[in-house]
Amino acid sequence: GHEPLARHDERGARSLRVAGLGERLGVHEAHERLALLQLAHRLQDVHGLACGGLGAARRAAGEPDAPEDRQRVAANLAANTESVVEHSLLRSDGTRILVEAHGRPVAPNSRRRYTAIRDISERRRMESALELAARKSSIMFDTTSDGIWLHDLEGQILEVNDAYLRMSGYDRDELVGMRIQSLEANETPDDIARHISALMQSGGHDRFESRHRRKDGTIFDVDITALHLGIEGGRIAIFVRDNTDRKRTVRELNRLAQHRQLALNAARMGWWHYDPLTGVATYDGRYTEIFGVAGHQQPNDEILKLLHPDDLPRVWAAVEAALDPANPKPYSTEYRVNRPDGSMRWVEAHGVAVFEGEGGDSRATSFVGTVADITERKGAESRLAYLASFPERNPNPVVEADRDGRVRYANSAAKRLFPTLEQEGAAHPLFSGWPAAVRALEQAHGGTHARDGPVGDTWFRQTLQYVQALDVVRVYGVDVTEHRRAEDALRESEARLRLAQVSAGAGLWDWDIPARRLEWSEELFQLFGVDRRASDASLDIWRSVLHPDDRLFAEQRSEAAIRDRVALASEYRVVLPSGEVRWISALGNTIYDSNGQPLRMTGICLDITERKQAEEALRASEARFRALAEALPQIVWTAAADGSVQWFNRRWYEYTGGGPG
Numbered sequence: 142g143h144e145p146l147a148r149h150d151e152r153g154a155r156s157l158r159v160a161g162l163g164e165r166l167g168v169h170e171a172h173e174r175l176a177l178l179q180l181a182h183r184l185q186d187v188h189g190l191a192c193g194g195l196g197a198a199r200r201a202a203g204e205p206d207a208p209e210d211r212q213r214v215a216a217n218l219a220a221n222t223e224s225v226v227e228h229s230l231l232r233s234d235g236t237r238i239l240v241e242a243h244g245r246p247v248a249p250n251s252r253r254r255y256t257a258i259r260d261i262s263e264r265r266r267m268e269s270a271l272e273l274a275a276r277k278s279s280i281m282f283d284t285t286s287d288g289i290w291l292h293d294l295e296g297q298i299l300e301v302n303d304a305y306l307r308m309s310g311y312d313r314d315e316l317v318g319m320r321i322q323s324l325e326a327n328e329t330p331d332d333i334a335r336h337i338s339a340l341m342q343s344g345g346h347d348r349f350e351s352r353h354r355r356k357d358g359t360i361f362d363v364d365i366t367a368l369h370l371g372i373e374g375g376r377i378a379i380f381v382r383d384n385t386d387r388k389r390t391v392r393e394l395n396r397l398a399q400h401r402q403l404a405l406n407a408a409r410m411g412w413w414h415y416d417p418l419t420g421v422a423t424y425d426g427r428y429t430e431i432f433g434v435a436g437h438q439q440p441n442d443e444i445l446k447l448l449h450p451d452d453l454p455r456v457w458a459a460v461e462a463a464l465d466p467a468n469p470k471p472y473s474t475e476y477r478v479n480r481p482d483g484s485m486r487w488v489e490a491h492g493v494a495v496f497e498g499e500g501g502d503s504r505a506t507s508f509v510g511t512v513a514d515i516t517e518r519k520g521a522e523s524r525l526a527y528l529a530s531f532p533e534r535n536p537n538p539v540v541e542a543d544r545d546g547r548v549r550y551a552n553s554a555a556k557r558l559f560p561t562l563e564q565e566g567a568a569h570p571l572f573s574g575w576p577a578a579v580r581a582l583e584q585a586h587g588g589t590h591a592r593d594g595p596v597g598d599t600w601f602r603q604t605l606q607y608v609q610a611l612d613v614v615r616v617y618g619v620d621v622t623e624h625r626r627a628e629d630a631l632r633e634s635e636a637r638l639r640l641a642q643v644s645a646g647a648g649l650w651d652w653d654i655p656a657r658r659l660e661w662s663e664e665l666f667q668l669f670g671v672d673r674r675a676s677d678a679s680l681d682i683w684r685s686v687l688h689p690d691d692r693l694f695a696e697q698r699s700e701a702a703i704r705d706r707v708a709l710a711s712e713y714r715v716v717l718p719s720g721e722v723r724w725i726s727a728l729g730n731t732i733y734d735s736n737g738q739p740l741r742m743t744g745i746c747l748d749i750t751e752r753k754q755a756e757e758a759l760r761a762s763e764a765r766f767r768a769l770a771e772a773l774p775q776i777v778w779t780a781a782a783d784g785s786v787q788w789f790n791r792r793w794y795e796y797t798g799g800g801p802g
Contacts, residue, residue, distance in 0.1 A: 213228060214226055214228060217244065221246055221250060223243075223244065223245045223246075224243075226241075226244070227241050227242075227261070238260050239261050240258045241259045241261045242256050243257045244257075285302070286304055287382050288308045288379075288380070288383075289302045289378065289380055290379050290381075291378055292376070292377055293376065293377075294375045294377070295320075296320050296330075297319070298316055298318065298321070299317065299376070301313060301316045305381055308353075308355075308361075308383055309353065315356070324354055325354070326354045340369050340377060346366060346369065347367045348366050349367075350362070350363070350384075351365050353381070361383055362384050362385045362388045364381075365379060365381060366379070367380075410427060411426070411428030411430070411431055411511065411513075412424065412427075412428065412510070412512075413428055413490075413510055414508070414509045415508040415509075416506075416507065416508075420440055420441050421438060421440060421441065422439060422440070422441040422444050423438045425437065427512075431486060431513075431514050432444070432480065433447075433478075433484070434447070447478050447479055447480065448476055448477070448479075449476060449477035449479060451477075452476035453476075455474070459472055459473075460508075463493070463508065464505040466498075466504055467503075469494055471491075472492035472493065472494075472508075472510060475488065475489050475490075476488055476490070487514070489513045490511070492510025493508075493509065494507065495507040521759060533553065534552075534775075535554060535617075536766075537554055537619050538551070538552065538554045538555035538601070538617075538618035539551075539555060539615065539617055540555050540562070540571070540615070540618070541608070541611065541614070541616070542566075542572070542575075542613060542614055542616065543612070543613055544576075544579050544614070546567025546575045548563045555618070558596075558599075559571060559596065570595065570596045571594070571601070571603075571616075574594070578605055579605075579614060582614065583607075589606050590605045591603065592605070593621065593625070598622075599620060599622050600625050602618070602619045602621040602624075603617070623755070623758045624758065624759075626751075627751055627754060627758065630751025630752070630754075648665050648668055648747060649662040649664075649744070650665055650744060651742075652742045653740075654703070654731075654742060655738075655740065657680065659679055665678075665746055666678070668723075668725070668748055669686045669717075670686065684696070686716060687713060687716075688713065690714075695713040695727075702729070702742075703742065706731070708729070708730055709729035709744060710728055724748070726746070727746050729743060729744020730742065730743060730744065767788075771790050774792060775792060776789075776790065776793045
């Protein structure tokens with residue numbers, strides 16, 4: 142049994158030592174090595190260790206199973222020399238292994254050989270895996286759009302990929318062997334050495350921005366990722382991404398943002414941003430001036446506390462409608478603000494929401510807009526309503542009617558303007574929507590209710606007041622047709638301004654003061670009636686379109702704004718090629734250098750012709766009122782809300798014997 146087998150194994154091992162193979166392969170120490178005695182191309186005498194490796198009986202170890210392997214083994218036997226052959230062997234369990242066979246003849250010209258066999262299947266699998274990984278790395282190295290190079294600890298480039306060759310303009314032979322400082326446009330050799338040292342100490346990676354120098358000498362911006370590789374005494378891989386275009390885009394966006402902010406400042410408008418997710422509001426300096434708040438950011442709930450209580454529900458409803466992802470509405474509203482200092486301001490606000498997601502997952506992520514102080518405009522509207530306060534001799538219609546629209550009284554102006562009013566009653570266009578107007582008046586609790594409505598082609602602003610003693614509603618009417626046209630023109634002008642703020646184009650100008658170079662937007666050429674195809678913007682062209690009577694004034698206003706370091710606010714007329722005269726509002730800010738010298742002035746020009754016409758109409762209306770009051774035989778005066786008398790008519794002075802002083 143086992144004793145003859147042991148003697149056989151010892152004899153085989155001794156034979157290998159004699160042949161010199163056992164010493165070379167360490168047969169006695171490694172159980173996975175297979176020692177065999179080979180005759181022709183069959184394994185004749187198999188060492189005991191080999192039987193376990195082959196999974197076969199001592200005399201049934203077999204032979205190479207592939208024909209090509211048998212041919213190679215036979216050729217080595219015929220050569221009758223020491224040889225090394227790789228071939229496959231089929232184990233008795235059906236599995237196939239790859240072996241490396243070291244053989245030597247037992248004696249010269251003998252067909253018997255001592256053969257030591259090593260199972261190299263696992264080694265070959267590892268070599269294949271390493272080869273595949275190396276091939277993948279090579280493909281990535283050669284095909285990525287990012288530049289890659291390897292350098293040693295002295296900063297000498299050892300390998301470089303095609304992407305960086307294209308990026309830098311160098312050939313491979315020129316870059317390999319070059320030192321990093323020849324490419325770096327930002328860092329000195331000492332800086333580079335410190336970078337390498339820090340990377341070695343951390344044993345990790347680093348990311349930073351820099352600038353590289355191309356072969357032609359041009360400079361380009363790059364993002365750098367440096368990775369320490371613990372191989373071959375220390376290698377560092379550098380990944381380079383050209384971000385020249387991104388840098389240029391960022392600089393251009395910053396420049397446009399600065400110009401837009403200057404235009405907003407010149408137009409005395411503020412901007413705001415509300416984050417629906419955090420509930421935080423952010424705003425600019427003009428916004429803080431209008432609302433009287435400090436800082437540039439706070440919870441939106443704190444801002445809402447400043448809104449007039451009567452306006453808050455309406456404003457918040459408009460906000461919710463704008464933030465509704467299913468059907469967002471444009472945000473455009475007017476409201477009152479009770480400032481912390483006790484004063485009240487009227488504000489006009491416009492905004493738009495930004496949404497993310499689709500369908501039911503859509504939600505508002507941003508809400509941005511502008512604000513403008515319209516307190517003065519609201520005051521003008523109130524003064525227009527105040528003019529209609531004298532019933533019978535008032536040139537404007539005054540009507541008294543009950544809750545059902547039956548006319549109880551109409552002054553002469555109303556009868557002249559509406560001949561059928563008393564006969565038609567509630568069916569007359571003047572009483573359109575009368576029940577709703579009466580309900581709104583009741584909700585005012587003793588105050589007044591104002592509304593606008595057309596009668597034919599004429600628009601009237603009606604101020605409704607309940608006269609308790611007569612149990613009637615008194616209607617003071619004012620023809621606001623021209624005023625509405627002026628408002629429409631003003632809204633159109635404001636829309637153009639908002640568009641200019643968004644696009645940073647409409648009506649904008651930029652004056653390079655030292656170079657005396659002037660740039661206009663396309664809309665400004667149109668505003669001044671100048672054909673940009675025939676002429677560039679210049680100070681001479683600007684002077685040529687100014688009204689002769691305004692030319693000196695406009696130039697002096699610009700010079701004073703620069704000299705006194707204040708914002709430019711100038712109004713002047715221009716004469717178009719057609720001979721038409723238009724009013725222009727020029728608003729701008731000056732930028733100075735560190736020595737206080739003016740560098741440039743940037744601003745916006747607005748066509749305010751319609752506003753000027755509206756102001757003229759208002760002055761004419763007030764003049765008509767005063768002329769009428771002066772002609773009345775009764776005493777007439779006007780008083781402010783606090784009871785202070787502002788004006789007496791001539792009859793007062795005749796009656797009292799006093800004078801205006």
